[in-house]
Amino acid sequence: MANFRDLLKQAKQEIDETTPEEVQARLGSGADLRLLDVRELDEVQNGVLPGATHLSRAHFESRVEDVFPDKDTEVVVYCASGVRSVFSAKTLKDLGYAKVSSMSGGFSRWKDLGYDFKIPRILDASERDRYARHIILPQVGEKGQLKLLDSKVLVIGAGGLGSPALLYLAAAGVGTIGVIDSDVVEESNLQRQVIHSTDRVGVLKAESAKQTIKGINPDVNVEIHAFRLDASNVTDLIAQYDLILDGTDNFDTRYIVNDAAVPLGKTVIHGSIFRFEGMVSTFTPGDGPCYRCLYPEAPPPELAPSCSEAGVLGVLPGIVGCLQANEALKLIIGYGEPLVGRLLTFDAQSTRFAEVKVRKDPNCVVCGTVREHAHA
Numbered sequence: 495m496a497n498f499r500d501l502l503k504q505a506k507q508e509i510d511e512t513t514p515e516e517v518q519a520r521l522g523s524g525a526d527l528r529l530l531d532v533r534e535l536d537e538v539q540n541g542v543l544p545g546a547t548h549l550s551r552a553h554f555e556s557r558v559e560d561v562f563p564d565k566d567t568e569v570v571v572y573c574a575s576g577v578r579s580v581f582s583a584k585t586l587k588d589l590g591y592a593k594v595s596s597m598s599g600g601f602s603r604w605k606d607l608g609y610d611f612k613i614p615r616i617l618d619a620s621e622r623d624r625y626a627r628h629i630i631l632p633q634v635g636e637k638g639q640l641k642l643l644d645s646k647v648l649v650i651g652a653g654g655l656g657s658p659a660l661l662y663l664a665a666a667g668v669g670t671i672g673v674i675d676s677d678v679v680e681e682s683n684l685q686r687q688v689i690h691s692t693d694r695v696g697v698l699k700a701e702s703a704k705q706t707i708k709g710i711n712p713d714v715n716v717e718i719h720a721f722r723l724d725a726s727n728v729t730d731l732i733a734q735y736d737l738i739l740d741g742t743d744n745f746d747t748r749y750i751v752n753d754a755a756v757p758l759g760k761t762v763i764h765g766s767i768f769r770f771e772g773m774v775s776t777f778t779p780g781d782g783p784c785y786r787c788l789y790p791e792a793p794p795p796e797l798a799p800s801c802s803e804a805g806v807l808g809v810l811p812g813i814v815g816c817l818q819a820n821e822a823l824k825l826i827i828g829y830g831e832p833l834v835g836r837l838l839t840f841d842a843q844s845t846r847f848a849e850v851k852v853r854k855d856p857n858c859v860v861c862g863t864v865r866e867h868a869h870a
């Protein structure tokens with residue numbers, strides 16, 4: 495029966511080995527190779543090779559094909575000393591990777607040679623626990639979760655749309671959430687504005703939202719803006735955030751937000767509701783239409799009654815606000831296909847979704863002069 499030494503010897507015969515010196519030289523010459531760190535998390539905290547991907551041995555076989563889907567990718571595997579990486583390189587070879595090698599001497603040797611390494615920003619134990627279901631998704635991973643934690647999202651209105659959006663953004667770990675709302679909670683809000691509660695009637699909505707968010711996820715930094723958004727304060731406010739989620743209930747505010755967001759290059763995730771119908775779209779300046787391309791002018795007030803005048807099914811903003819939160823997560827992490835140039839409509843009576851293409855209006859008074867990026 496083979497012992498450990500035999501196994502190592504055998505594996506070494508089947509794979510290629512490279513040295514830290516060779517790796518350093520090849521990286522310096524701009525070679526297209528990927529570094530794969532197979533050490534455990536507590537080892538990685540002290541430094542990794544620049545640009546390396548980390549995949550501990552526990553998840554290696556099940557995850558590596560998600561991390562490197564192209565089996566012609568050149569992969570250099572390393573560990574602390576160059577032993578574990580031999581077995582991981584052998585596994586990669588068995589999985590069909592054509593250009594794999596193990597770096598002899600591992601990270602210790604790399605460090606001894608004085609080569610560059612980076613102290614990675616990683617999730618702490620509690621964050622890893624809280625976001626475990628995200629981290630395991632190949633589209634999110636630890637990297638995506640860190641992006642969420644570093645992101646700043648402004649939610650305009652802590653009402654029907656803002657409520658579910660805020661709940662899910664907070665739970666997902668968006669690091670900084672701004673809430674702008676100058677109203678106080680009223681009893682008639684509670685039929686749909688689920689971030690508030692009966693005992694908070696009379697409390698500022700922004701403050702009430704903050705209390706609920708802190709209960710869900712105390713790590714979220716909540717910034718309260720308890721004033722009315724207008725043309726004089728909108729630019730300063732939205733400039734502080736990466737992404738705007740518009741949950742406002744009136745045309746005036748939507749135009750104020752849109753007209754300030756376009757020159758700042760800020761993406762606005764639009765949501766609106768009317769009785770049983772909802773709409774969602776994402777407006778990214780330079781990459782699609784803006785809100786004014788869709789509605790150049792506000793309809794007369796008699797054609798655009800508010801929820802208090804027309805009524806609204808309580809669950810409808812829950813669905814639309816969740817779709818807005820879904821857009822936000824995609825945009826922050828960078829997977830999937832955003833609703834840019836697409837207007838999604840939802841009918842709560844028939845439970846049907848429909849999608850309409852929305853094109854940028856070259857004569858749009860707001861974004862007509864913004865050059866559209868070439869995109870596939």
Ligand SMILES: [Zn+2]
Pocket residue numbers: 783784785786787788854855858859860861862
């Ligand atoms: Zn436009």
